[in-house]
Amino acid sequence: xxxxxxxxxxxxxxxxxxxxxxxxxxxxxxxxxxxxxxxxxxxxxxxxxxxxxxxxxxxxxxxxxxxxxxxxxxxxxxxxxxxxxxxxxxxxxxxxxxxxxxxxxxxxxxxxxxxxxxxxxxxxxxxxxxxxxxxxxxxxxxxxxxxxxxxxxxxxxxxxxxxxxxxxxxxxxxxxxxxxxxxxxxxxxxxxxxxxxxxxxxxxxxxxxxxxxxxxxxxxxxxxxxxxxxxxxxxxxxxxxxxxxxxxxxxxxxxxxxxxxxxxxxxxxxxx
Amino acid sequence: xxxxxxxxxxxxxxxxxxxxxxxxxxxxxxxxxxxxxxxxxxxxxxxxxxxxxxxxxxxxxxxxxxxxxxxxxxxxxxxxxxxxxxxxxxxxxxxxxxxxxxxxxxxxxxxxxxxxxxxxxxxxxxxxxxxxxxxxxxxxxxxxxxxxxxxxxxxxxxxxxxxxxxxxxxxxxxxxxxxxxxxxxxxxxxxxxxxxxxxxxxxxxxxxxxxxxxxxxxxxxxxxxxxxxxxxxxxxxxxxxxxxxxxxxxxxxxxxxxxxxxxxxxxxxxxx
Numbered sequence: 001x002x003x004x005x006x007x008x009x010x011x012x013x014x015x016x017x018x019x020x021x022x023x024x025x026x027x028x029x030x031x032x033x034x035x036x037x038x039x040x041x042x043x044x045x046x047x048x049x050x051x052x053x054x055x056x057x058x059x060x061x062x063x064x065x066x067x068x069x070x071x072x073x074x075x076x077x078x079x080x081x082x083x084x085x086x087x088x089x090x091x092x093x094x095x096x097x098x099x100x101x102x103x104x105x106x107x108x109x110x111x112x113x114x115x116x117x118x119x120x121x122x123x124x125x126x127x128x129x130x131x132x133x134x135x136x137x138x139x140x141x142x143x144x145x146x147x148x149x150x151x152x153x154x155x156x157x158x159x160x161x162x163x164x165x166x167x168x169x170x171x172x173x174x175x176x177x178x179x180x181x182x183x184x185x186x187x188x189x190x191x192x193x194x195x196x197x198x199x200x201x202x203x204x205x206x207x208x209x210x211x212x213x214x215x216x217x218x219x220x221x222x223x224x225x226x227x228x229x230x231x232x233x234x235x236x237x238x239x240x241x242x243x244x245x246x247x248x249x250x251x252x253x254x255x256x257x258x259x260x261x262x263x264x265x266x267x268x269x270x271x272x
Numbered sequence: 273x274x275x276x277x278x279x280x281x282x283x284x285x286x287x288x289x290x291x292x293x294x295x296x297x298x299x300x301x302x303x304x305x306x307x308x309x310x311x312x313x314x315x316x317x318x319x320x321x322x323x324x325x326x327x328x329x330x331x332x333x334x335x336x337x338x339x340x341x342x343x344x345x346x347x348x349x350x351x352x353x354x355x356x357x358x359x360x361x362x363x364x365x366x367x368x369x370x371x372x373x374x375x376x377x378x379x380x381x382x383x384x385x386x387x388x389x390x391x392x393x394x395x396x397x398x399x400x401x402x403x404x405x406x407x408x409x410x411x412x413x414x415x416x417x418x419x420x421x422x423x424x425x426x427x428x429x430x431x432x433x434x435x436x437x438x439x440x441x442x443x444x445x446x447x448x449x450x451x452x453x454x455x456x457x458x459x460x461x462x463x464x465x466x467x468x469x470x471x472x473x474x475x476x477x478x479x480x481x482x483x484x485x486x487x488x489x490x491x492x493x494x495x496x497x498x499x500x501x502x503x504x505x506x507x508x509x510x511x512x513x514x515x516x517x518x519x520x521x522x523x524x525x526x527x528x529x530x531x532x533x534x535x536x537x538x539x540x541x542x543x544x
Contacts, residue, residue, distance in 0.1 A: 022372070060375075062368060062375035062376045065376065065383070066378045066383060067383070068344055068379075068383045069344040072340055072344050076340065076341070093367055093368055093392070093395075094365070095392060096332075097418065097419040098419065099294075100332055100334045101334075103332075104334045104337065104338075106338045107340075111337070111339070111340045120394050121394070121424070122392050123365075123414070123417050123421050123422065123424075124417075124419070124420075124422055124423060124424030124425055125420075126420050126421040127421050128421070142394055145369065145395050145396075147370065149396025149397040149398040149399045149400070150395070151397075152395075152396030152441060153394060153396055153434060154394065154396070156437060157429055157432065160429065162428075165425060169425075
């Protein structure tokens with residue numbers, strides 16, 4: 001199945017949320033022992049409790065690499081536990097010259113079984129091709145990130161900033177309908193500019209939970225009234241919703257709350 | 273020891289070469305069986321034969337990630353085999369928001385024991401801080417890469433291109449004297465512009481071997497007459513110098529040849 005079809009189907013079944021698996025030993029709820037095994041156990045619980053509430057899961061590779069080969073094994077088992085109709089986005093922000101990018105593509109798509117990955121566009125067109133040549137796999141290009149450092153390079157030059165150039169080129173390169181853009185919800189005005197530059201591309205939108213970005217603008221420009229299968233990512237606000245033994249109920253409640261807010265925003269849009 | 277001191281000392285002992293360990297099972301010389309174990313065996317041989325000829329080793333992470341947890345173990349053992357007075361540059365071109373970058377820093381510096389890493393600057397200042405806050409560890413920021421896709425974003429806008437903005441900001445951020453720049457030898461003219469923008473920063477220069485860049489310009493603008501400890505990286509032209517049983521002699525000869533060329537370039541410079 002093409003990435004485009006799988007993404008549309010996952011979103012139409014369960015909505016626009018993505019759960020980021022940025023799992024840290026130190027932050028696990030009290031019931032867990034502080035060992036690497038606990039990360040896998042916690043991930044499997046998070047996947048099980050959220051399967052009706054999210055379209056996608058996004059493991060953040062740094063949190064697994066820090067544990068060396070054990071972490072890599074936990075990451076693989078986590079991916080294996082994701083239901084087959086969900087999108088797995090491997091968030092490693094990789095990007096390298098062609099022959100190296102080809103290796104990353106094999107690592108992410110074949111070895112780990114991801115449906116998509118996040119890619120840093122700095123190295124340009126030939127560095128992207130290995131990630132997008134198979135229409136069954138997808139690539140989300142960093143466009144405008146949610147952190148303060150986005151100002152260092154992405155917003156320059158003001159007259160025609162880098163992030164908009166990335167958005168325009170991504171739209172041109174999207175022959176296989178498998179390219180998306182990472183656009184932080186912490187930049188509501190710029191979400192509109194990115195949508196203008198890339199009318200049809202799905203967004204992956206971080207910054208709504210712990211970072212305080214605008215859900216309303218994320219949904220407005222991300223989905224264009226529910227028509228585009230963009231994903232709003234939540235990580236820490238769900239994973240660490242409670243440090244006590246009610247962590248599962250609290251995580252589920254947080255997802256349910258944001259899902260309801262999205263439903264309301266989309267209903268309001270239809271009614272207006 | 274500070275990264276600055278260790279780099280200077282390694283270069284003053286053994287010269288300006290770095291050996292890239294982009295080791296691929298399929299390309300190993302005939303005497304090797306096509307198994308992951310062979311990669312470690314080959315790496316250990318390459319490290320042993322080149323220790324008097326190079327200042328640094330640069331494993332390319334993609335080539336290990338593609339083998340999953342086995343690859344991660346090979347990478348760690350490879351790093352452990354590098355002599356303590358050499359620089360280990362982990363080439364993963366990582367880059368993420370602060371809390372994630374902190375995890376990558378721990379993975380690269382603590383778990384794998386690298387001295388330095390390559391970093392993609394797209395996410396800006398706060399994404400770099402976790403890699404540069406310890407003066408004993410270094411970070412090479414991608415500036416102008418050696419591939420054709422460098423034209424997509426790095427060279428825009430022509431009046432004040434992204435790569436020069438990166439070079440200027442890197443020079444400003446270099447409080448701990450542990451930031452370098454990746455500048456491909458395939459752009460000889462731009463090497464001079466980067467040197468102008470960042471007068472003191474060491475470069476990590478790919479593109480001289482298989483990619484055909486200019487060694488003469490790499491040495492001229494990279495080292496400024498031998499004064500700056502920049503590194504010229506060779507990978508495929510050394511690792512795969514021969515597919516036969518003479519692969520070690522041929523690899524050593526290739527390193528020796530380029531090292532002699534560099535010595536001649538520096539001597540000529542002194543004489544002129």
